[in-house]
Amino acid sequence: xxxxxxxxxxxxxxxxxxxxxxxxxxxxxxxxxxxxxxxxxxxxxxxxxxxxxxxxxxxxxxxxxxxxxxxxxxxxxxxxxxxxxxxxxxxxxxxxxxxxxxxxxxxxxxxxxxx
Amino acid sequence: xxxxxxxxxxxxxxxxxxxxxxxxxxxxxxxxxxxxxxxxxxxxxxxxxxxxxxxxxxxxxxxxxxxxxxxxxxxxxxxxxxxxxxxxxxxxxxxxxxxxxxxxxxxxxxxx
Numbered sequence: 001x002x003x004x005x006x007x008x009x010x011x012x013x014x015x016x017x018x019x020x021x022x023x024x025x026x027x028x029x030x031x032x033x034x035x036x037x038x039x040x041x042x043x044x045x046x047x048x049x050x051x052x053x054x055x056x057x058x059x060x061x062x063x064x065x066x067x068x069x070x071x072x073x074x075x076x077x078x079x080x081x082x083x084x085x086x087x088x089x090x091x092x093x094x095x096x097x098x099x100x101x102x103x104x105x106x107x108x109x110x111x112x113x114x115x
Numbered sequence: 116x117x118x119x120x121x122x123x124x125x126x127x128x129x130x131x132x133x134x135x136x137x138x139x140x141x142x143x144x145x146x147x148x149x150x151x152x153x154x155x156x157x158x159x160x161x162x163x164x165x166x167x168x169x170x171x172x173x174x175x176x177x178x179x180x181x182x183x184x185x186x187x188x189x190x191x192x193x194x195x196x197x198x199x200x201x202x203x204x205x206x207x208x209x210x211x212x213x214x215x216x217x218x219x220x221x222x223x224x225x226x227x
Contacts (some may be wrong), residue, residue, distance in 0.1 A: 006158075031213050042204070042219040050212065058214065090158055094213050104149060104206075104215060106159040 011112045017046035021076045021110045023091035030096045032074035037088040086114045117142045121218035136190040143183045148182045153173040154182030195225045
């Protein structure tokens with residue numbers, strides 16, 4: 001059963017803590033993405049990775065870090081430097097060809113709350 | 116800078132009505148446009164993808180059109196059902212990185 005899994009579904013963080021959100025896909029997709037969704041603001045891109053061992057900053061990368069050691073995994077760390085981390089985090093992936101990117105698929109999301 | 120706008124922000128219709136959701140974008144140099152559905156507290160489900168060279172795509176009761184020159188896309192839902200109630204998001208990609216720029220969505224309620 002192919003798809004994208006994210007864990008945990010809910011995550012609570014204390015002030016000053018770093019937390020890591022998991023994203024795994026078994027679709028054999030090359031590119032993976034992390035978005036943040038806030039009420040009334042739509043989705044905004046945090047980081048993306050087009051190939052293993054390479055990633056680029058999106059529009060709101062400050063306070064976040066990622067790694068891409070395996071094709072199927074793209075974990076996101078929310079560091080203590082992120083001032084307002086409470087949000088819904090969505091991971092996505094897509095197959096790439098030589099000249100274009102195809103349909104993007106999303107995981108079920110992780111809701112992070114700062115206590 | 117690409118900006119995506121969806122109007123209206125919310126829409127309520129009686130069951131059985133045909134309806135149109137609108138999406139506009141400021142930069143016509145797009146690679147593709149994708150429509151998604153999001154249920155409360157859930158991830159996004161892809162509905163339709165339109166490549167920049169295409170004018171429309173259809174899937175069941177859904178039809179999406181693309182007019183790059185005017186910077187517009189519409190999602191047509193035929194014979195709406197209460198199960199269609201959700202937030203509909205439009206997103207464009209205007210580079211070969213696959214990065215998506217999202218509109219803020221239209222929240223649809225279909226009343227029985």
